[in-house]
Amino acid sequence: MAAHSVEALLAKAEQEEAEKLRSIAVHKELDLEFDVGNLLACDKNRIESRDFREQKKEDFLRSLARDNTQLLINEIWKLPTERVEEAIVAKLPEPTTPLPREKPPPKPKPPTKWEQFAKLKGIQKKKKTNLVWDENAKEWRRRWGYKRANDDTKEWLIEVPETADPNEDQFAKRVKAKKERVAKNELNRLKNIARAQKVKVPGVGLTPTAQQSKDELVRAVSVAKTSTASVGRFQDRLPKEKAPKNTGKKRKFEPLIGDFSNEKQKQLELLKVMDSKKPKLDITKAVNKQMREEDREEASAKYKKGAGKKGRKGNMSGKGKGKGGKGKGGKAAGGGGGKKRSKPGKR
């Protein structure tokens, strides 16, 4: 009888011991604060200095650590789990402790000119293939870059089109066109950056480039003069400085509803002119203008050849002006004469 009870007691004691060893419950006065996203636990309970004796220090620390870790593990085990390639994985929530960043957050960049336009029109980006078939080389080559397919610059034969001058160097023309495209691209890129940084890029002539022409300088001076608080009204002119021309409104329009008699007069005159047989274009004047234009061009070509490679000078503006001038001259002669380059006598 007694043996049985002793055995029973022993068995019970053993079971209790085993239970204690296997329990995961931890008793704490204050609950811990958990930040499972960071695998972090904070214990705010008071640590009694009495428990903290020299010999038992390590053991005390270890038991404290064990308890706290047990609580943290309990928290982690409460998370939803999933199986990923033969390992059981618990999905962590977002970390809640606020920690400082490394660098300040990036500012959202304003869209570039093209991006604005594309958004407006609804243009989507089309993904292009990396390689393109090159007929000449009979292989797949990259679309752009080193050893690209259908390379324009590597052609050894360029047909001279009918509309072009037979003495013009087509190869040089291609090279020049490419250089101009590159420069234009670079300018647009810098403009986009300037717009993004809200740096005001001043108009043509104000940022000094290498060789500025006389009217660019004059324009720069006039802009600088009007950029005072009273819009240049009290700025004195230098002794020999002339008043700037081409300032003021570019076009003046009549008010919509104003002088009725004036309007009537104008319309009647217009009808009279349309009726009359007199040609609107003065042919001699146009022809003379064209001849002068051509002489000027020849002179500038000679000058450019002589100056050599100096000429990047505000390439954009120079080109713009040149095109404008040529266009006007061409248009004026276009009514009377034939093609641009034909001498008037040849008609």
Added chain:
Amino acid sequence: FYNDGGVKPKTKRSKRFLESRAPKLTEDVKSAMIMKGGNTSLTITQALKDLYSLRKPNAVLYKKKNITRPFEDSTSLEFFSKKTDCSLFLFGSHNKKRPNNLIFGRLFDFHVLDMIELGIEKYVSLSEIKASKCPEGTKPMLVFAGEAFDTDNEHKRLKSLLIDFFRGPTVSAVRLAGLEHVLHFTALDGKIFMRSYRCLLKKSGCRTPRIELEEIGPSFDFVLRRTHLASDDLYKLAHKQPKALKVKKKKNISHDAFGTKFGRVHMQKQDLSKLHTRKMKGLRKRKGEVVTGEQGGQAPKVAKVES
């Protein structure tokens, strides 16, 4: 790709490099640089090596001595951080006045944010403790004990700094069997005890395992010395999160206790007398029947089909 002002990348590789260094919406792990001062003791060199191994692979350990004093002049630290793109640093030095000194610090935008100086009173290195170690790069669990970490301002900053230093990369999921490493910090009487354990997951009665700890890594007894904490507004600035990260709350959606989703439907004011409801033919008033009220005179309305 904008590279305003500075270098325009010419190759894809350099472009990737610059992008990795640019400020991002969600940042990656902070790197730490571990360096030595003018004079170092054996304890310090060992301690730095151990902390470096705790922090691998996101750390750089400098071999040469740097004769600077971080608390007086932080320009060389900032220069190093710019070069290596590290925002945490650990500077170890030893002199008579401050023996076995470790300075933990972090930077924001390549300027010093916080610096806290800890002196090592007792140190047991990794090699002295003979136990099997955890693999490098395991994300450790961090436990802070002691009221000081909540009440004292300096301890609070120290806690934040230690979390920054010792937590690994932010992950979305963690392998349950891989939770091996535990770092335990206890604050008591101005001293901070750091212990590093390996946890063994033992069988318990239920699903959650029972933890048994085995001391592995370096153990430090720190004492808090000087601190250089950031001003409140700089600290706030460093915590500013970009707006894009804020989760947009969908309006007009609410849940009740049972989880049913509710929304609110807004309608214009209706004239209920003109409401066309479903017509039940059987319930319609017949011609012969006597009807009371206003509806006596009216003929039954023609059924208007409501779509």
